[in-house]
Amino acid sequence: MDEKKIDHIIEEIRIALQSGNLKEAINALVRLHPADRAEAFSDLDNKDQAALLPGMDIPVAADLLEELEDEQAADVAISLPTELLADVLDEMEPDEAADVLGDIPPARAAEALAEMEDAKEVIPLLSYPDETAGGLMTTSYVAIQPSFSAAQAIGILRQIGTAVETPYYLYVVDDVNYLIGIVGMRKLIIAQPEDLVQSFMDTDVIAANAIEDQEMVARLMSRYDLTVMPVIDDNGYLQGVITHDDLVDVIEEEATEDIYRLANISDSDLSIHSPVGISVRRRLPWLFLNSITALFAAWVISNFENLFQQVALLAVFQSVVAGIGGNAATQSLAMIVRAYALGEIPGRVTLKPLYRQVAIGIIQGLAVGLVVGFGVYLWKGNVYLGLIISLALAANILIAAVVGTLIPLGLRALNQDPALASSVLVTAITDSVGFAIFLGLATLFLSRLT
Amino acid sequence: MDEKKIDHIIEEIRIALQSGNLKEAINALVRLHPADRAEAFSDLDNKDQAALLPGMDIPVAADLLEELEDEQAADVAISLPTELLADVLDEMEPDEAADVLGDIPPARAAEALAEMEDAKEVIPLLSYPDETAGGLMTTSYVAIQPSFSAAQAIGILRQIGTAVETPYYLYVVDDVNYLIGIVGMRKLIIAQPEDLVQSFMDTDVIAANAIEDQEMVARLMSRYDLTVMPVIDDNGYLQGVITHDDLVDVIEEEATEDIYRLANISDSDLSIHSPVGISVRRRLPWLFLNSITALFAAWVISNFENLFQQVALLAVFQSVVAGIGGNAATQSLAMIVRAYALGEIPGRVTLKPLYRQVAIGIIQGLAVGLVVGFGVYLWKGNVYLGLIISLALAANILIAAVVGTLIPLGLRALNQDPALASSVLVTAITDSVGFAIFLGLATLFLSRLT
Numbered sequence: 001m002d003e004k005k006i007d008h009i010i011e012e013i014r015i016a017l018q019s020g021n022l023k024e025a026i027n028a029l030v031r032l033h034p035a036d037r038a039e040a041f042s043d044l045d046n047k048d049q050a051a052l053l054p055g056m057d058i059p060v061a062a063d064l065l066e067e068l069e070d071e072q073a074a075d076v077a078i079s080l081p082t083e084l085l086a087d088v089l090d091e092m093e094p095d096e097a098a099d100v101l102g103d104i105p106p107a108r109a110a111e112a113l114a115e116m117e118d119a120k121e122v123i124p125l126l127s128y129p130d131e132t133a134g135g136l137m138t139t140s141y142v143a144i145q146p147s148f149s150a151a152q153a154i155g156i157l158r159q160i161g162t163a164v165e166t167p168y169y170l171y172v173v174d175d176v177n178y179l180i181g182i183v184g185m186r187k188l189i190i191a192q193p194e195d196l197v198q199s200f201m202d203t204d205v206i207a208a209n210a211i212e213d214q215e216m217v218a219r220l221m222s223r224y225d226l227t228v229m230p231v232i233d234d235n236g237y238l239q240g241v242i243t244h245d246d247l248v249d250v251i252e253e254e255a256t257e258d259i260y261r262l263a264n265i266s267d268s269d270l271s272i273h274s275p276v277g278i279s280v281r282r283r284l285p286w287l288f289l290n291s292i293t294a295l296f297a298a299w300v301i302s303n304f305e306n307l308f309q310q311v312a313l314l315a316v317f318q319s320v321v322a323g324i325g326g327n328a329a330t331q332s333l334a335m336i337v338r339a340y341a342l343g344e345i346p347g348r349v350t351l352k353p354l355y356r357q358v359a360i361g362i363i364q365g366l367a368v369g370l371v372v373g374f375g376v377y378l379w380k381g382n383v384y385l386g387l388i389i390s391l392a393l394a395a396n397i398l399i400a401a402v403v404g405t406l407i408p409l410g411l412r413a414l415n416q417d418p419a420l421a422s423s424v425l426v427t428a429i430t431d432s433v434g435f436a437i438f439l440g441l442a443t444l445f446l447s448r449l450t
Numbered sequence: 451m452d453e454k455k456i457d458h459i460i461e462e463i464r465i466a467l468q469s470g471n472l473k474e475a476i477n478a479l480v481r482l483h484p485a486d487r488a489e490a491f492s493d494l495d496n497k498d499q500a501a502l503l504p505g506m507d508i509p510v511a512a513d514l515l516e517e518l519e520d521e522q523a524a525d526v527a528i529s530l531p532t533e534l535l536a537d538v539l540d541e542m543e544p545d546e547a548a549d550v551l552g553d554i555p556p557a558r559a560a561e562a563l564a565e566m567e568d569a570k571e572v573i574p575l576l577s578y579p580d581e582t583a584g585g586l587m588t589t590s591y592v593a594i595q596p597s598f599s600a601a602q603a604i605g606i607l608r609q610i611g612t613a614v615e616t617p618y619y620l621y622v623v624d625d626v627n628y629l630i631g632i633v634g635m636r637k638l639i640i641a642q643p644e645d646l647v648q649s650f651m652d653t654d655v656i657a658a659n660a661i662e663d664q665e666m667v668a669r670l671m672s673r674y675d676l677t678v679m680p681v682i683d684d685n686g687y688l689q690g691v692i693t694h695d696d697l698v699d700v701i702e703e704e705a706t707e708d709i710y711r712l713a714n715i716s717d718s719d720l721s722i723h724s725p726v727g728i729s730v731r732r733r734l735p736w737l738f739l740n741s742i743t744a745l746f747a748a749w750v751i752s753n754f755e756n757l758f759q760q761v762a763l764l765a766v767f768q769s770v771v772a773g774i775g776g777n778a779a780t781q782s783l784a785m786i787v788r789a790y791a792l793g794e795i796p797g798r799v800t801l802k803p804l805y806r807q808v809a810i811g812i813i814q815g816l817a818v819g820l821v822v823g824f825g826v827y828l829w830k831g832n833v834y835l836g837l838i839i840s841l842a843l844a845a846n847i848l849i850a851a852v853v854g855t856l857i858p859l860g861l862r863a864l865n866q867d868p869a870l871a872s873s874v875l876v877t878a879i880t881d882s883v884g885f886a887i888f889l890g891l892a893t894l895f896l897s898r899l900t
Contacts, residue, residue: 003796035673157639168618168635185618185635190608222702223485225695227677244694245675251698252672255705256788259712263784264777272789272803279806280813283781287814287847290777291822294770295829301766308765312758315765316751320744322769323881327714327740327874331733334713338706339722346453353722356729363730364737372741379745397737431773 006032010040017048022055030060038067042273050079062091065100071269074103082108086115094118095138095246098125124239133217134210136250137231137240143171146180146198150191153183169228171238172201179207179230179238207232210239217242218250219343258341261419262334264290286424293428297322300432304439311449313380314442317389320372322434325396328364329426332357332404337419340412349413354405361401369394384448392438396430403429456482460490467498472505480510488517492723500529512541515550521719524553532558536565544568545588545696548575574689583667584660586700587681587690593621596630596648600641603633619678621688622651629657629680629688657682660689667692668700669793708787711869712780714740736874743878747772750882754889761899763830764892767839770822772884775846778814779876782807782854787869790862799863804855811851819844834898842888850880 009028016025029037029052041049041064053061053076065073065088077085077100089097089112101109101122113119121139128134142160144153153170170188172181181201191200207230208217221229227244257268264286270279301318308315336353339345345353373390377383407425408418442449459478466475479487479502491499491514503511503526515523515538527535527550539547539562551559551572563569571589578584592610594603603620620638622631631651641650657680658667671679677694707718714736720729751768758765786803789795795803823840827833857875858868892899 033674035675154639157636161640185639186607189604189635189639190611222695222698224483225485225698227694244677245672247698248672248675248701251701251705252792255701255709256792259705259709259784259788262709262712263780265781265784270785271792271794272785272806273794276806276809276813279810280817283778283810284814284817286781287774287778287818288821290774291770291818291825294773295822295825297773298766298770301769302763305762305766308758308762312755312765313752315758315762315768316748316755318765319751319769319772319881319885320741320748323744323747323877324737324740327877328733328737330713331715331736334709334715335720335722338709342702342706342721344721344723356722356726359726360729360733363726364734367730367734368737368741371738372745375741375745427773427777431769435769 006036006040010043013040013044013052014048017051022051025052026055026060034063035067037064038069042068042072049076053080054084058087058091061088066092066096069271070099070103073100077104077112078108082111083115086112086117089122090116090118093138094121094140095125095136095240097122098135099130101126102130128210131214132210133208133212133214133229133231133242134239136214136217136242136246137210138243139240141169141171141230141238141241143173143177143238144183144197146172146174146196146201148197149193150188150195150197150200151193153188153197154193157185157188169241170197171230171241172197173238177237179205179232179236181205182230205230208242209234214250215254215341218247218254221247222251223343254341257417258337258419261417261421262330262337262423264423289421289424290427293424293431296428297431297435300435301439304435304443307439307442307446310446311442313382313385313449314439317376317385318435318438321389321392321396321438322431324368324372324393325400325430325434326427327400328361328368328397329400329404329430330423332361332401333408333422333426336405336408337422340408340418345412349409351409353409354402357401357405358398361398364401365394365397368397382449384445388438388441388445388449392434392441395437396434399433400426400430456486456490456493460493463490463494463502464498467501472501475502476505476510484513485517487514488519492518492522499526503530504534508537508541511538516542516546519721520549520553523550527554527562528558532561533565535562536567539572540566540568543588544571544575544590545586545690547572549580551576552580578660581664582660583658583662583664583679583681583692584689586664586667586692586696587660588693589690591619591621591680591691593623593627593688594633594647596622596624596646596651598647599643600638600645600647600650601643603638603647604643607635607638619691620647621680621691622647623688627687629655629682629686631655632680655680658692659684664700665704665791668697668704671697672701673793704791707867708791708869711867711871712784712787712873714873739871739874740877743874743881746878747881747885750885751889754885754893757889757892757896760896761892763832763835763899764889767826767835768885768888771839771842771846771888772881774818774822774843775850775880775884776877777850778811778818778847779850779854779880780873782811782851783858783872783876786855786858787872790858790868795862799859801859803859804852807851807855808848811848814851815844815847818847832899834895838888838891838895838899842884842891845887846880846884849883850876853879 009032012028013025029040032040168185170183172183173179181203182205183197183201187200206224210231210233229242230238231240231242233239253268260268265283267282270282369390372393373386376389377386404426407422411422412418459482462478463475479490482490618635620633622633623629631653632655633647633651637650656674660681660683679692680688681690681692683689703718710718715733717732720732819840822843823836826839827836854876857872861870861872862868
């Protein structure tokens with residue numbers, strides 16, 4: 001992640017391409033670590049990218065496609081002639097090749113598959129949705145039989161060399177590929193050469209079903225500190241293996257999804273590098289939804305419209321109550337959403353977190369209500385105004401705690417993502433309720449305010 | 451993560467303890483996977499926890515302490531007699547033992563260290579702050595010399611057996627412990643027994659300096675798909691090793707930190723299970739800060755106070771403009787914060803992301819301004835009111851995009867966390883500016899509104 005070196009190489013590539021020296025440009029790129037090549041490549045404009053690719057060695061192009069963001073990898077893949085694309089896909093890890101094939105137009109994918117030599121490794125991976133264990137797994141693993149000796153197993157590893165992505169564990173299956181155990185390389189090395197695999201394999205295997213959601217898979221791998229996780233079908237037959245780099249990707253993707261949803265952005269693939277058009281399409285609908293809820297809150301206020309002619313001060317302070325309430329609700333909301341993401345709340349429906357959030361809401365409501373109410377009294381000299389603000393704040397912050405907790409819990413009980421739309425809903429409720437309480441109290445005490 | 455099984459075991463433990471059968475209670479706990487024991491143990495009340503611990507075998511207690519949350523592990527450690535605590539710490543991974551020692555009162559830690567047999571493995575780890583590479587690493591790794599043969603290296607592994615946490619890589623160092631290479635077990639198995647380590651070791655090693663921030667370490671490990679990362683001091687001497695389970699923990703912790711900071715919670719250790727008192731202490735200061743900014747926004751409105759007596763409708767719609775602006779700003783803010791967390795923005799100071807966010811802001815501002823302004827015109831029948839809202843929304847959403855982008859970029863340029871306090875700042879500005887633009891425009895067009 002040496003930014004200066006990467007910048008320097010990008011410059012070198014541009015200069016080499018300008019003078020038509022394709023080979024030198026590729027050599028410059030290859031001097032970088034494969035993970036850094038993707039960054040340098042992404043920084044080039046489309047013309048330069050298109051010039052570079054066909055000149056690369058197949059393994060280099062395959063590495064590059066594996067490291068690029070999904071969207072960009074698909075763009076690059078589409079730009080390649082089918083035959084070259086098939087060769088590159090053959091060279092890629094099966095799970096990465098399947099991801100690319102899933103992201104390009106189906107007709108192109110079918111053409112490429114027809115040209116591929118290792119299509120049979122990739123095709124089973126295409127049938128699972130991206131966000132499931134099956135969509136994450138690779139078929140590049142080493143399976144052995146329980147009756148093998150340690151020496152035989154080591155012999156198989158020697159044969160395979162470095163061609164397989166997940167070399168630190170061997171999977172033990174029976175004749176029909178039913179998963180019965182796992183052997184770590186450490187045990188293989190420690191074992192006597194003539195020891196049978198079944199005598200030292202680990203049979204207490206934690207495996208994921210292929211249709212399991214990736215978030216659940218990540219939670220299991222993280223909870224049990226697994227570097228790899230075998231994937232089985234409903235019958236227990238071994239389908240593939242999920243590796244730790246996929247785990248890291250899933251955890252980061254799920255965190256992005258939660259942060260974005262709390263900020264009212266609906267697509268975790270969006271980044272600051274996404275085109276403006278796509279960004280607007282993913283963000284604008286939420287602003288419109290927020291507009292509707294804001295107009296609803298305005299309608300609540302409009303019921304008290306003639307108050308403002310009598311006490312214009314109320315227009316000054318109404319937003320204080322609503323705004324602080326929204327802030328308090330967001331605190332509870334973020335804690336519940338994060339607790340679900342980290343598996344700190346059990347899967348079943350529960351109201352347990354509510355009690356503590358309510359207690360926090362009562363304390364925070366009283367504290368903020370007292371201080372802000374007293375501040376407003378000092379500022380405007382009207383004790384009733386201060387009192388109304390105190391009461392409204394205390395009530396709204398308590399309601400905020402309840403709403404900020406119940407909405408994500410409720411979404412989860414409905415089998416929805418607790419982060420989805422909860423921010424808009426929470427703000428809508430704390431705003432409307434905040435305005436109603438404050439202006440309602442003002443109506444009651446109207447004679448004391450004028 | 452079989453919740454029903456865990457619940458069932460908890461019940462069993464409670465019943466066994468009630469009838470005074472300590473051994474049976476411990477046996478029930480041990481039937482769970484070590485990672486699940488922590489969950490079951492946490493669910494017991496303090497009295498039951500205190501009863502169980504001293505009766506456990508040392509290795510079981512060590513496993514349990516490793517799996518508990520930091521705070522709870524410290525509580526448990528404090529409750530143990532010093533001699534027992536020392537034995538348990540000796541049995542734990544050195545990095546986990548160091549974490550516990552760092553979380554209990556220094557006097558207790560010193561006593562325990564004095565009683566420990568393996569204190570010398572743990573002491574070097576105590577000198578690094580928790581959130582650095584040195585704070586994450588373990589000293590439990592296998593180092594070999596470049597002149598060893600493959601057979602010798604395998605012999606060493608056989609001797610060590612399963613006692614070491616990071617067995618899939620061996621670290622190659624010279625006489626003074628200077629790190630010169632890495633050997634994966636796969637290469638060791640493939641090598642001929644008489645091959646020298648220096649002939650097949652990997653010398654292109656990515657290592658972290660012990661004082662490097664954990665977030666940077668996680669980014670490097672994730673970028674280069676590393677399962678382990680050696681940690682060196684300024685001179686390149688090997689200090690320890692960071693394992694992939696620590697990587698996962700760091701990524702989750704950093705994501706929690708960002709989500710919490712965006713939601714105005716200042717402590718990523720806080721969870722829904724934290725005591726109410728601690729929760730309030732970590733959340734309330736932010737509500738007070740938000741109160742100050744809300745009162746500032748109220749002061750902005752108070753400058754237009756006499757407007758409301760003439761056109762009470764303005765009080766109805768002022769929050770619409772401010773609220774939608776805040777929402778748009780949060781979208782940009784979340785994208786920039788996430789881009790930094792994922793390493794998508796280079797470390798150096800840059801304004802590059804601003805242009806795209808501004809373009810998005812202009813489009814969103816025009817779209818929302820037109821639609822909402824037209825909606826208000828239809829609702830209230832006043833074309834000037836609709837026009838003012840359109841203009842104010844377009845301007846505030848554009849400003850929101852600028853503010854939501856510049857605040858995190860600016861915080862980063864000042865070497866601060868881009869997520870820290872940015873939510874409060876962004877809301878404060880979009881609120882105040884939103885009110886000022888809307889009410890300012892209303893003043894200009896006052897004759898058309900009455």
